[in-house]
Amino acid sequence: MAYAPRGGGRSQAAEGLRAYRLIAGMWIRSTMAYRASFVMTTLGNFLSTVFDFVAIMLMFSHVDALGGYSLPEIALLYGMAATAFGLADLLLGSLDRIGERVRDGTLDTLLVRPVPVLVQVAADRFALRRTGRIIQGLMVLGYALVVLDIEWTPLKVLLVPLAVVSGGAVFGAVYVAGSALQFFALDAAEVQSSFTYGGQTLLQYPPTVFARELVRGVTFVVPLAFVSWLPALYVLGREYPVALPQWVAFLSPVVAAGCGLLAGLAWRTGLRAYRSTGS
Amino acid sequence: MRVYAVVAAGGFRRHATYRMATVAGTFTNTVFGFIVAYTYAALWAERPDLGGYDTAQAMTFVWLGQALLMTCSMMGGGFENELMARIRTGDIAIDLYRPADLQLWWLAGDLGRAAFHFLGRGIVPMAIGALAFELALPVSPWTWLAFLVSVVLGVVVSFAVRFLVALAAFWLLDGAGVLQISWLTGLFFSGMLLPLNLFPGLLGEVARALPWSAFLQVPADVFLGKRTGWDLVGAFAFQAGWALVLLLAGRLLQSVATRRVVVQGG
Numbered sequence: 024m025a026y027a028p029r030g031g032g033r034s035q036a037a038e039g040l041r042a043y044r045l046i047a048g049m050w051i052r053s054t055m056a057y058r059a060s061f062v063m064t065t066l067g068n069f070l071s072t073v074f075d076f077v078a079i080m081l082m083f084s085h086v087d088a089l090g091g092y093s094l095p096e097i098a099l100l101y102g103m104a105a106t107a108f109g110l111a112d113l114l115l116g117s118l119d120r121i122g123e124r125v126r127d128g129t130l131d132t133l134l135v136r137p138v139p140v141l142v143q144v145a146a147d148r149f150a151l152r153r154t155g156r157i158i159q160g161l162m163v164l165g166y167a168l169v170v171l172d173i174e175w176t177p178l179k180v181l182l183v184p185l186a187v188v189s190g191g192a193v194f195g196a197v198y199v200a201g202s203a204l205q206f207f208a209l210d211a212a213e214v215q216s217s218f219t220y221g222g223q224t225l226l227q228y229p230p231t232v233f234a235r236e237l238v239r240g241v242t243f244v245v246p247l248a249f250v251s252w253l254p255a256l257y258v259l260g261r262e263y264p265v266a267l268p269q270w271v272a273f274l275s276p277v278v279a280a281g282c283g284l285l286a287g288l289a290w291r292t293g294l295r296a297y298r299s300t301g302s
Numbered sequence: 303m304r305v306y307a308v309v310a311a312g313g314f315r316r317h318a319t320y321r322m323a324t325v326a327g328t329f330t331n332t333v334f335g336f337i338v339a340y341t342y343a344a345l346w347a348e349r350p351d352l353g354g355y356d357t358a359q360a361m362t363f364v365w366l367g368q369a370l371l372m373t374c375s376m377m378g379g380g381f382e383n384e385l386m387a388r389i390r391t392g393d394i395a396i397d398l399y400r401p402a403d404l405q406l407w408w409l410a411g412d413l414g415r416a417a418f419h420f421l422g423r424g425i426v427p428m429a430i431g432a433l434a435f436e437l438a439l440p441v442s443p444w445t446w447l448a449f450l451v452s453v454v455l456g457v458v459v460s461f462a463v464r465f466l467v468a469l470a471a472f473w474l475l476d477g478a479g480v481l482q483i484s485w486l487t488g489l490f491f492s493g494m495l496l497p498l499n500l501f502p503g504l505l506g507e508v509a510r511a512l513p514w515s516a517f518l519q520v521p522a523d524v525f526l527g528k529r530t531g532w533d534l535v536g537a538f539a540f541q542a543g544w545a546l547v548l549l550l551a552g553r554l555l556q557s558v559a560t561r562r563v564v565v566q567g568g
Contacts, residue, residue, distance in 0.1 A: 057475060057476045059479070060474070060475070060476040060478055060479045062479075063478075063479030063480070063482070063483065064478055064479045064482055066483075067479060067482035067483050067486060068482075070483075070486055071482075071486050071489075074486060074489065074490045074495060075495070077490075077495075078490075078495040078496045081496050081500060081501060081502070082341075082345055082496065082500070084502050085345070085348075085349050085352055085500065086345060086348040086349055087348075088348065089341070089344050089345060089348065090344045208322050208326070209322065210320050210321075210322035210323035210326060211322055211323070211325075211326040212323075212326065213323065213326040213327045213329070213330045214326045214329055214330065216330050217329060217330045217333035217334070221330070221333045221334055221337060224334070224337050224338075225337050228337075228340075228341050228344075231344075232340050232341055232343075232344040233337075233340045234340065237336070237340070
């Protein structure tokens with residue numbers, strides 16, 4: 024978490040989580056006031072990702088393999104990436120409104136409250152409908168795990184959930200870092216989409232599809248490869264196009280922690296640079 | 303007529319104000335262009351001439367999609383949020399008192415918006431795409447002209463659809479749901495996720511006959527020189543026909559809806 028405890032340490036982190044729960048709870052109750060709309064938007068979120076996978080299935084009505092990968096293999100990549108991104112989107116998706124808040128001056132209100140700003144902005148307008156994406160991701164993941172013929176080992180069984188949760192944290196770090204950028208470039212919310220939605224789209228397809236430089240960038244610069252490519256390719260027993268030792272697949276939690284730390288620093292820098300518009 | 307020209311110019315200028323957002327959006331369109339282009343390249347490597355396109359044409363389709371995504375508001379984000387808000391708050395009553403036609407007023411503004419996005423967010427990704435991939439760009443100036451006509455018609459169809467969707471706010475308390483379902487259908491049936499000539503069988507035939515194909519599939523085929531002569535006239539007629547039908551439907555719904563408007567004094 025980017026929130027830096029000022030002495031209380033653990034208890035303040037717990038306070039932050041409690042505050043998140045309270046704010047999110049409030050928004051859940053408020054969305055439930057328009058129940059029909061809630062059902063429609065949840066279904067919409069579910070369908071939006073379904074369409075993504077339908078497009079891939081339509082591709083496979085013409086070919087047997089894409090970049091050397093079969094449909095179930097791509098479903099594994101897709102399921103892991105979509106679920107991980109869905110988790111980050113559910114918990115931190117509201118962060119992309121930070122530029123708007125700076126512009127209209129409502130960020131000032133958050134600064135005076137005794138709750139970390141990051142928690143307040145992230146939990147603001149908490150949208151339960153975003154579970155639609157997670158559900159769809161899990162369904163595709165489930166399909167892949169059932170259909171694929173994998174020689175399971177305890178390590179592989181452990182790796183899938185580990186990678187999905189860590190992947191969620193990696194995407195979460197991207198959300199936080201992207202929001203920190205908005206303190207400097209107010210209208211740049213869309214840059215974030217390139218790395219969040221764009222990242223998910225990229226990870227849905229096997230690395231063999233993309234240019235070597237792009238794969239390197241996603242492995243070493245913005246380490247999205249740890250969300251699905253590296254762990255999934257280990258599970259499938261396939262070689263990664265960039266030469267790396269096998270055990271790297273298990274580094275997702277470490278990578279996630281590193282990303283979280285950097286994103287936290289970026290957030291603090293952004294918040295410190297913040298000057299109210301005074302409106 | 304002058305008033306609508308002013309409104310259109312206003313729509314253009316208003317979107318031109320957000321310079322940083324335009325740069326950010328152009329960046330995003332370019333990133334997505336690259337991701338999709340690589341996946342299509344893998345697809346066409348397996349099956350050259352898929353859907354009647356060669357690889358260069360498929361690459362061109364990808365970048366046209368990115369260029370027209372905002373122009374035709376395929377993911378929403380046009381005037382519809384504002385119109386819905388005005389309906390919800392009752393401000394729509396003021397609009398109805400204006401000596402201008404409600405539908406034409408919003409159409410003019412949306413055309414201005416589309417023109418800005420075409421220039422501001424269409425040209426740069428297309429140019430970067432042309433540098434990175436081999437694209438099939440038209441040689442004849444007439445093809446470019448025909449493409450522009452097709453894009454304008456596509457924007458009008460897109461407007462007509464979104465106008466209908468926005469009017470739903472007269473009956474719904476919260477329009478977020480319809481908006482979302484509307485842009486999802488638009489995204490899928492415009493060819494943005496996959497060219498419609500790759501949709502198999504009946505699904506493909508239905509998709510190509512629906513109004514959303516006027517957003518991307520038809521302009522792209524015009525650009526790629528797939529529709530010439532009478533076929534080009536047919537393409538224009540298809541787009542104009544849908545534009546007319548949907549605009550008339552919007553007009554009808556508007557007159558039904560405005561009878562519901564009650565102005566409260568006080």
